[in-house]
Amino acid sequence: ILNVEQSPQSLHVQEGDSTNFTCSFPSSNFYALHWYRWETAKSPEALFVMTLNGDEKKKGRISATLNTKEGYSYLYIKGSQPEDSATYLCAFSKSSGDKLTFGTGTRLAVRP
Amino acid sequence: GAVVSQHPSWVICKSGTSVKIECRSLDFQATTMFWYRQFPKQSLMLMATSNEGSKATYEQGVEKDKFLINHASLTLSTLTVTSAHPEDSSFYICSARDPLAGLSYEQFFGPGTRLTVL
Numbered sequence: 001i002l003n004v005e006q007s008p009q010s011l012h013v014q015e016g017d018s019t020n021f022t023c024s025f026p027s028s029n030f031y032a033l034h035w036y037r038w039e040t041a042k043s044p045e046a047l048f049v050m051t052l053n054g055d056e057k058k059k060g061r062i063s064a065t066l067n068t069k070e071g072y073s074y075l076y077i078k079g080s081q082p083e084d085s086a087t088y089l090c091a092f093s094k095s096s097g098d099k100l101t102f103g104t105g106t107r108l109a110v111r112p
Numbered sequence: 113g114a115v116v117s118q119h120p121s122w123v124i125c126k127s128g129t130s131v132k133i134e135c136r137s138l139d140f141q142a143t144t145m146f147w148y149r150q151f152p153k154q155s156l157m158l159m160a161t162s163n164e165g166s167k168a169t170y171e172q173g174v175e176k177d178k179f180l181i182n183h184a185s186l187t188l189s190t191l192t193v194t195s196a197h198p199e200d201s202s203f204y205i206c207s208a209r210d211p212l213a214g215l216s217y218e219q220f221f222g223p224g225t226r227l228t229v230l
Contacts, residue, residue, distance in 0.1 A: 004155070032217060043116065044205075044221040089156070093217065099146065099171075100207075100219060102155040 004092050006103035013080050014111050020076045021106040023090030027071035034100060035064055035075055036089040044089060047075075080110045115139055116208050118222030125196055126230055132192045133225045135206030141186035142208035146219060147179075150203040159204075162189045196229040203227075 005024045013019050025033065032051045036044040048057045053068040061078045077084055087107045091100035115138040125131050135145055143164050148156040160170045160181050168181035178200075180192040189208075193200055205224035209217065 034218070036221075041121075041223065043223045046218055046220070049218055091156075099158045099161065100156075102148075102157075104153070104155045 004090060004101050004103040006088075006090055006106050008106060009104065010107040010109070012109045012111065015080060015082060017080050017110075018076065018078045019080055019108065020074050021088055021108075023073045023075070023103055025071050025073070025090070025092040025101075027069060029094045030068045030071075030092070031095045031098065032093045033066055033068075033073050034091040034093070035073070036091065038087045038089055038105070039085075047088075077108075080108070082110045082112050084108060085110045114210055114220040116142075116206065116220050116222040118206055118225055120225060121223060122226040122228075124228045124230065127197055128195055130192055130194045131196055131227060132190055133204055133206075133227075135189045135191070135208070135222050137187045137208045137210070137220070140208075140210040140212070142189075143186060143211055144209045145183060145189040146207045146209075147181060147189075147191050148205045148207070150205065150224075156205065159191075193227065196227070198229045201227055201229045 007022050034049050035047040037047050038044040048064045050066040055066040057064050063076045066073045087105040089105045091102045117136045119134045145162045147159045149159050150156045159174045160168045162168045162181045162183040164183045164186050170176045183189040207219040207221045
């Protein structure tokens with residue numbers, strides 16, 4: 001049974017704060033780690049797909065790192081804005097065509 | 113690009129009736145689509161993988177006779193919940209893979225369908 005865990009479950013921060021979340025996943029048979037941003041009533045939006053140990057990816061104020069040997073990924077948001085409020089999901093896959101196994105997500109609320 | 117739509121966005125039905133949910137890839141052809149379900153406070157759980165022109169592959173514990181999946185074209189997959197019961201009330205969401213995209217294993221999601229069975 002694959003177990004993808006995310007922490008914290010929820011987070012409330014003030015506008016301008018920087019924050020980070022954790023995603024842990026099985027380190028064996030790893031293929032890719034996906035991060036999604038999911039706003040209420042919208043489609044989950046792909047942020048990053050990472051495949052190589054040590055990968056670091058950045059998109060504006062959001063960045064992510066990957067450690068496949070120990071089975072974790074961090075997502076960082078620098079200078080949080082109210083529009084960053086969403087649920088951030090990570091998902092793990094074992095092969096290129098394989099299903100995604102999701103964590104339960106981290107719900108971020110950014111106060112103006 | 114890579115937009116996936118889902119219809120309806122919400123539906124309420126009586127116990128015993130069937131409900132059909134559509135998933136469309138609007139600007140690409142999706143040879144593979146996935147159907148997920150999410151119960152409150154739980155993660156998205158894969159129900160089945162739908163391949164165009166062939167039978168869907170169901171995950172363990174998902175009844176194929178209850179959740180009928182049809183992927184008759186490269187842009188449309190449908191999920192029919194047959195003889196729905198209150199315990200089928202959930203959030204159903206589809207995703208599609210674009211084999212021609214740079215990252216062919218990336219999945220693009222629809223906005224989901226909230227099903228409530230009375």
